[in-house]
């Protein structure tokens with residue numbers, strides 16, 4: 001396997017240019033010029049300033065008791081035309097509307113403007129629109145209008161059936177952030193009877209999850225519609241107090257808790273305004289390390305977001321539109337590439353330099369991003385191996401009932417770690433065997449090793465190699481029940497293993513053990529000595545000294561390793577026999593995984609088992625809901641003060657050692673149950689449980705997929721992706737609180753082909769609304785490993801808990817919600 005340093009991968013940065021107030025229409029020529037400058041796309045307002053003036057005048061001249069009607073768009077109201085280049089445009093809905101307004105007339109007008117603009121953009125063939133941010137604060141009202149906004153979004157998803165809708169949001173909610181449209185907008189016209197502007201003592205504070213909360217309402221109302229995305233503003237207007245350095249402010253606005261939360265949402269656009277950049281020592285605009293790290297993280301998503309540079313200057317040459325030398329190819333003078341974050345004192349000294357540099361490089365911000373694109377750190381082994389698999393749901397393998405294909409074994413065999421670790425474990429076991437002078441079970445004192453479930457034989461090769469390196473003689477058995485894989489084993493035995501391996505075609509649960517000639521010795525031939533392996537009767541069965549198996553699944557025991565090994569353990573050498581692995585433990589943690597939730601929801605109508613299936617999935621767009629702050633100090637340049645790490649708790653274990661007697665006839669000894677409490681610091685939505693495992697192959701040699709220990713125990717191991725237990729929660733469907741508007745010029749949108757029926761919608765709401773967890777709450781996950789005489793399956797349920805303050809002091813723990821029981825019996829593993 002190549003080392004990650006040799007990865008020649010360059011990520012795709014799809015970069016667009018946005019101006020909040022475009023001075024000229026976005027024509028073909030403008031788009032062409034933007035492409036020449038190495039921009040990939042442009043934003044365009046759907047309507048013109050004259051439409052803006054018309055609507056404001058409508059409101060200003062309104063009889064307060066009448067229902068206003070915004071008349072249909074005219075030629076003067078828009079510059080947008082159906083055109084080939086519309087596919088390169090991100091159409092901007094007017095930022096001066098307020099869909100959250102508590103003033104019903106303003107809401108009514110805003111909603112009409114939205115409908116008119118979306119309908120016209122859809123008519124022109126626009127496929128991507130960006131909606132203005134939901135306004136979260138109106139006087140002393142905080143977050144009240146979000147539901148209103150959410151219903152408007154739900155409506156427009158049914159107007160433009162091919163339009164992808166991007167909701168513009170700040171990373172965090174800062175109530176004091178300056179609103180760029182202030183004065184020119186409908187929001188500032190809200191009437192006092194609806195908005196109390198009197199100064200209040202209880203000023204809302206910065207809320208790290210405030211904007212996420214709004215997004216959660218919007219996408220939940222829209223049933224996780226796959227055409228709904230986040231356009232994230234990465235830089236809020238900086239309210240730098242004089243004693244804060246620019247670096248501190250940038251870090252404070254990008255807390256790692258909110259970074260990881262947005263990472264799990266459907267991020268489609270990242271918006272960098274000019275305030276996200278700071279001049280480097282040579283005066284060129286660069287991003288701080290916090291921003292650079294964030295960009296690297298977000299650009300590694302399976303579908304990397306687009307980047308919008310907002311108000312960083314016009315497209316060069318646009319006024320004259322003369323031929324233009326292409327820019328921003330990423331080959332820059334070294335001054336631009338030095339992105340050392342300046343000390344605030346240095347930055348303050350450099351404004352002049354910055355200006356003159358900009359004149360020499362007309363698109364310095366774009367140049368810098370193109371340069372960053374080229375200098376992205378190489379992908380890790382896991383990232384390379386997992387490319388394309390991120391958040392892709394796979395049904396777990398059933399190697400016991402199904403016979404795997406050769407290609408599946410081939411994928412296993414690519415893991416650079418697992419087989420190495422098995423060889424190490426076998427080598428240590430042989431060394432200890434020798435050093436401790438243990439009596440072996442094979443002829444001539446040879447240690448009997450049985451690789452059970454040998455597949456195409458990689459562990460057989462490793463066992464032979466371990467014996468050679470340790471200089472310990474072994475007798476090797478390889479057992480496999482897949483007849484096709486046995487052909488490969490037999491071929492390998494002939495061509496690679498010099499016929500040193502005894503190959504057995506059998507299910508391990510019915511294998512008697514190493515069967516060999518019984519050689520009679522002693523003065524009267526009354527003693528029996530183990531002879532060479534044979535299939536002839538009469539013979540004798542001898543114990544196995546070292547049993548090697550790899551029957552583990554993503555949740556350790558989910559591919560029935562315990563059930564398979566049950567039959568083998570009584571065949572171990574009773575004094576010294578050992579199993580590799582000797583034990584394994586499953587782990588769980590609650591996660592937010594909107595993408596997986598949406599995927600499972602969309603499968604559910606056709607595949608009713610989908611919400612009850614524990615899925616194998618390379619988790620990427622997820623957020624851990626239960627975290628602790630990492631106590632280990634980090635280099636100051638690399639992290640903010642807090643660096644949360646997930647609480648991932650052990651669920652249950654299986655231990656494999658010589659068994660004195662055959663396993664009981666029922667499988668009830670392999671059932672398990674666990675109830676795990678998780679503290680939740682920050683609010684979020686729980687979509688399910690992420691499962692991992694750790695296994696001890698031999699003391700000191702461990703495998704782990706648990707993110708907390710994987711780096712130490714088996715870094716770069718890629719044989720197993722985690723498992724995901726989805727959550728189903730039962731809530732009654734909620735009717736729309738908003739009756740259709742009578743004054744609206746269009747008829748209420750009828751159901752178009754492909755739109756959801758009420759039944760489908762209700763089914764989704766009834767069956768799969770995820771569990772909302774408030775700040776400072778608790779989650780308990782209860783999970784069981786169940787069995788009958790034919791199958792093994794899991795059942796899981798999640799409860800959320802909060803605290804009620806009691807009159808007279810104290811608090812009481814109260815249950816806030818409980819999920820439906822997930823049950824995988826329908827897709828359980830056959831024994």
Ligand SMILES: C[S@@+](CC[C@H](N)C(=O)[O-])C[C@H]1O[C@@H](n2cnc3c(N)ncnc32)[C@H](O)[C@@H]1O
Pocket residue numbers: 399400403404409412413452453454455456457458459479480481482485506507508509549550551552564
């Ligand atoms: C996960 S694969 C591992 C294969 C191989 N050891 C490797 O590491 O590439 C598990 C193998 O065990 C075999 N297997 C599972 N249950 C078995 C059983 N009860 N008896 C024999 N073989 C079994 C499967 O056919 C499969 O080849």
